[in-house]
Amino acid sequence: xxxxxxxxxxxxxxxxxxxxxxxxxxxxxxxxxxxxxxxxxxxxxxxxxxxxxxxxxxxxxxxxxxxxxxxxxxxxxxxxxxxxxxxxxxxxxxxxxxxxxxxxxxxxxxxxxxxxxxxxxxxxxxxxxxxxxxxxxxxxxxxxxxxxxxxxxxxxxxxxxxxxxxxxxxxxxxxxxxxxxxxxxxxxxxxxxxxxxxxxxxxxxxxxxxxxxxxxxxxxxxxxxxxxxxxxxxxxxxxx
Amino acid sequence: xxxxxxxxxxxxxxxxxxxxxxxxxxxxxxxxxxxxxxxxxxxxxxxxxxxxxxxxxxxxxxxxxxxxxxxxxxxxxxxxxxxxxxxxxxxxxxxxxxxxxxxxxxxxxxxxxxxxxxxxxxxxxxxxxxxxxxxxxxxxxxxxxxxxxxxxxxxxxxxxxxxxxxxxxxxxxxxxxxxxxxxxxxxxxxxxxxxxxxxxxxxxxxxxxxxxxxxxxxx
Numbered sequence: 518x519x520x521x522x523x524x525x526x527x528x529x530x531x532x533x534x535x536x537x538x539x540x541x542x543x544x545x546x547x548x549x550x551x552x553x554x555x556x557x558x559x560x561x562x563x564x565x566x567x568x569x570x571x572x573x574x575x576x577x578x579x580x581x582x583x584x585x586x587x588x589x590x591x592x593x594x595x596x597x598x599x600x601x602x603x604x605x606x607x608x609x610x611x612x613x614x615x616x617x618x619x620x621x622x623x624x625x626x627x628x629x630x631x632x633x634x635x636x637x638x639x640x641x642x643x644x645x646x647x648x649x650x651x652x653x654x655x656x657x658x659x660x661x662x663x664x665x666x667x668x669x670x671x672x673x674x675x676x677x678x679x680x681x682x683x684x685x686x687x688x689x690x691x692x693x694x695x696x697x698x699x700x701x702x703x704x705x706x707x708x709x710x711x712x713x714x715x716x717x718x719x720x721x722x723x724x725x726x727x728x729x730x731x732x733x734x735x736x737x738x739x740x741x742x743x744x745x746x747x748x749x750x751x752x753x754x755x756x757x
Numbered sequence: 758x759x760x761x762x763x764x765x766x767x768x769x770x771x772x773x774x775x776x777x778x779x780x781x782x783x784x785x786x787x788x789x790x791x792x793x794x795x796x797x798x799x800x801x802x803x804x805x806x807x808x809x810x811x812x813x814x815x816x817x818x819x820x821x822x823x824x825x826x827x828x829x830x831x832x833x834x835x836x837x838x839x840x841x842x843x844x845x846x847x848x849x850x851x852x853x854x855x856x857x858x859x860x861x862x863x864x865x866x867x868x869x870x871x872x873x874x875x876x877x878x879x880x881x882x883x884x885x886x887x888x889x890x891x892x893x894x895x896x897x898x899x900x901x902x903x904x905x906x907x908x909x910x911x912x913x914x915x916x917x918x919x920x921x922x923x924x925x926x927x928x929x930x931x932x933x934x935x936x937x938x939x940x941x942x943x944x945x946x947x948x949x950x951x952x953x954x955x956x957x958x959x960x961x962x963x964x965x966x967x968x969x970x971x972x973x974x975x976x
Binding site for chain 2: 543544545546547569570573577578580581603604605606607608612613616623625627628629630631632633636647648649650651652653654655692702703704705706707708709710711712739754755756757
C-alpha cells in the first residue's frame with residue numbers, strides 16, 4: 518500500500534536548481550520549517566519562490582523577538598532565491614538588501630489575486646477576472662512571466678485577466694494531517710496553505726501533528742489527501 | 758501628534774453600525790477599534806485569515822503562535838471568530854461583504870483615486886491586500902493627518918502610482934471630515950480649531966463646504 522511518509526531530506530531530493538516552488542505561510546506563521554531547513558541543507562540555488570511574503574529575518578517579529586529566520590526567510594538568508602513572487606516584501610529587510618545588490622528579482626501580486634492565480638492552477642481554470650488592480654501598475658506592468666495584462670470589460674465593469682500560477686513543488690504546513698494526507702490548518706495558519714496544495718507537480722506537507730487514518734472525524738479536514746504526494750514528520754509548534 | 762491621531766480614530770469609530778463587518782489597516786486605522794462604543798458589535802476582518810480580530814497580545818505567556826494579524830503581530834480573536842484561508846478572505850473582500858476598509862494614504866485625489874502603497878525609487882514594500890480591499894469594499898475610508906510635513910496629500914490628481922481608482926468615499930483628518938462626491942471633495946465637518954481658509958490652504962484641490970457644515974466633535 519502507498520506510503521507517503523518520508524524524511525525531509527528524501528522529500529526535497531528532487532528539487533533542482535532553477536525550479537519554481539511555492540511555500541505556505543504569512544510572515545512565517547503557517548510555514549513548513551522542517552522543509553525549509555531541508556532545502557537549506559540541500560543547498561539548491563536560483564529558485565523562483567512564490568509566497569505571500571519573504572518570511573521573517575532573525576529578530577522578527579519585533580513584538581517578542583525571533584531567534585531565527587522563518588519560512589522563506591531561511592531561503593533568502595542563504596541566497597537560494599533568484600525571483601520572489603509575493604504580495605508584500607517590506608517586512609524582511611534582507612529582501613530589499615538583495616534587490617539593491619542586484620541578486621534578487623521580484624514580482625508583486627495583490628494578495629487576493631495571488632491566491633486566485635494559484636487556485637486557478639490547482640483547480641483547472643484558464644485564469645481569473647478580478648477588479649483588483651485596474652488603473653494601477655498591475656494593469657500596465659507585465660506579469661511574473663513577462664506577459665502583458667489584458668483588461669476585460671463585462672457589463673460596464675473593468676477586470677484584469679490574471680493567468681494561473683503553477684510551480685514544481687508546493688511546501689505546505691498543516692496543523693493536523695492523517696497518514697493519507699488529508700489535513701487542516703489551525704486558526705490563522707491556513708493562509709496560502711490550502712490553495713497551494715495541488716498547484717504544483719509535487720505537494721509536500723509537514724504537519725505539526727500526524728494521526729492515523731480514521732483517527733479523527735473526516736469532517737475536520739479542509740484539504741483532500743489525494744492532492745498530497747509526500748508527508749514529512751517533525752514539524753514543531755513555533756516557539757517564541 | 759498622538760492627540761490628533763486619537764481625535765481622528767475616535768471620529769472614525771462613529772462610522773460603524775451594530776453588526777457590521779469591516780477591515781482596519783495597520784497603524785492609525787488599527788486605533789479605531791479602541792473607540793467603538795461598547796453597546797454595538799462590529800466584527801473586524803484580518804485579511805491574513807479571520808473575521809473577529811480582538812486585541813494585540815501584551816504578555817508572552819498569552820501568545821497563541823497560530824494567531825497573527827496582517828502586520829505579523831500576535832493578537833487574540835473574539836469568541837465568534839471565523840478563521841479562513843486567503844482565497845476565502847479575499848473572496849469576502851471582492852464580493853463586497855466587508856462593508857468598509859479604513860486605511861491610511863500617501864495621496865488622495867479629488868475624484869477618489871488613492872495612492873498608498875509605493876514611492877518609486879524608495880524601498881519596496883508591496884501592496885499586500887490593499888489593492889483588493891480598495892477594489893472590493895463598498896466604502897473606503899481614509900484616516901490620516903491632513904498634510905505630510907506641510908505637503909498636500911489631498912490633491913487634484915495623484916502623482917504616485919495608484920492603489921485603486923475612484924475608490925475613496927470619505928476622508929477623516931485632524932481638520933475635518935470630507936466626502937468624495939461627483940462634484941469633488943465636500944467638507945461636512947470642520948474641527949473648531951480650524952477655519953474654512955485653514956483647511957483649504959492645507960489641501961491641494963478646491964474644497965466645497967456642505968450647506969449643512971457641522972463642527973467635528975472631539976467625543
